[in-house]
Amino acid sequence: MILKERPVPIQLLQREALLRRLDTRFYRYKEIEKDLINWKTGYAGEKNTDYYLSYLPEEEFGIINDLRLKNQNTFQMDTILLSLMFGLVLEIKNIVGTLFFDQHTQSVTRIYKDIEEGITNPLIQARRHRNQLLHWMINHRLPPIPLEYLVVISRNSTILKTNPGNEHIFKNIIYAECLEEKINQLAAKYQTPVLKSKSYNKLTQLLLAEHIPSYPEILKMYGIGRTEIVPGVQCPTCKRIPMLRVSATWFCPSCKAYSKDAHFPAVRDYFLLLNEKMTLKQFQEFLLIEKRGVAKGLLHTLHLQVSGSGRTTQYYLPPDCILSPLNENDRKKGDFH
Ligand SMILES: [Zn+2]
Known part of the structure; x- marks a missing residue:
């Protein structure tokens, strides 16, 4: 059951609005156009993942999309799934090309059209979000529940590689189309309820109530004066x-x-x-x-x-x-x- 729908990211809407209201000769106009494409790609990947999540049994899982919480710092999770037995944090990536996960440096390189580019390691990101959610629960005196994390690769054409012998990392990285099967495996692993339905409801309601909507200062980000907005x-x-x-x-x-x-x-x-x-x-x-x-x-x-x-x-x-x-x-x- 979807407890919080996925909104169109405000960062995407802000860039669309900027392109409508800036002079096309503004020196960072092209850069904003490029950034908008990236936001649209990311959002499309998330919507694609939502499609696969829609196959899950409604009554077993609560799905909360785009949740932003605060410990000392704010952290934002693409999706979390909660059942009476366990929770799962998803980090969704829509990336074209090949991703190489280096065992020794923990870095991730994206290779596309013969160009190599370092990107943020999504595994570290997903694990950090899981840990932050765990801390958040402890801070709110909620009973601890088993929390898993997964990096979801939204397109099947993305190729994943790592050093020989390091393939175990792929137990936490999966393609969106394998999501249902993976979640069923996790459900088979956690068969004992750790929450009563009353505390489950308390947890989900608190998560939703504590969501902090994001409002990026977009003009500052691109060094745009208020008078430049038409x-x-x-x-x-x-x-x-x-x-x-x-x-x-x-x-x-x-x-x-x-x-x-x-x-x-x-x-x-x-x-x-x-x-x-x-x-x-x-x-x-x-x-x-x-x-x-x-x-x-x-x-x-x-x-x-x-x-x-x-x-x-x-x-x-x-x-x-x-x-x-x-x-x-x-x-x-x-x-x-
Ligand atoms: Zn007209």
Whole structure:
């Protein structure tokens, strides 16, 4: 049973928003495009793994995706599975080419089109996340449960290699399509319940409640000034910015198109790039709406979470970053394109 769905990573959404609102001549534009592709590849690998996880018996496992917890430092796990008998931490990798796990240096080299490149060792990463989750449980005075970890390679075409005699590492690295079989093997190993259903529920509820959503400071990351972000509503037809607010609708002076809901993605871009919260004034300025009353009416139709009152009222980014009815439908289809 899925206890927490996998959201589209905020890092991916932020880069899409940046590319919409930066001058294409910005000196790191190409780099942002490349980084976006990497985030999309990673996310596609995770969705592919989710497909294989969907074969697991619903009643036996609770699945929590994209969980970010804090001990001294925060740590983020791609997926954890929990049963009454054991837990399993998954680190999902979508990598093209050959991966060589060096027994002596513990380093991992990726070889693709004759180019060698060192990458973070996913085994060490997965093991560290397992250990951090164990510490987190101890810190929260939860009964210890056996915790396993696996690196999941989401594409079958990735070739895995290591030094002769070191093949035992592959008991913790598997292809996504072998996941169901591997989990069944683990289930056969752990047959004694270590949790009663009451403490299992307590554990899963606490994990979900303690999740810390990530909000990377994307402008800082690329050295972008706030004034470099182009404000205004983007035309869904010709993609130009800005549209004008005319008689309760959006009008594009470039291609003459009209739109009822083009402000949704604009508000989302504001949240993704500039701040997790906004005031009415910021909303009005970013959407380039002349009249305060018009901005106020429109902002209220978004039904955002608020804090404070009067002129200091703050409106917040929804936790799943989903704002527009359009994206809501996309999510139901399980499609992010
Ligand atoms: Zn247009």
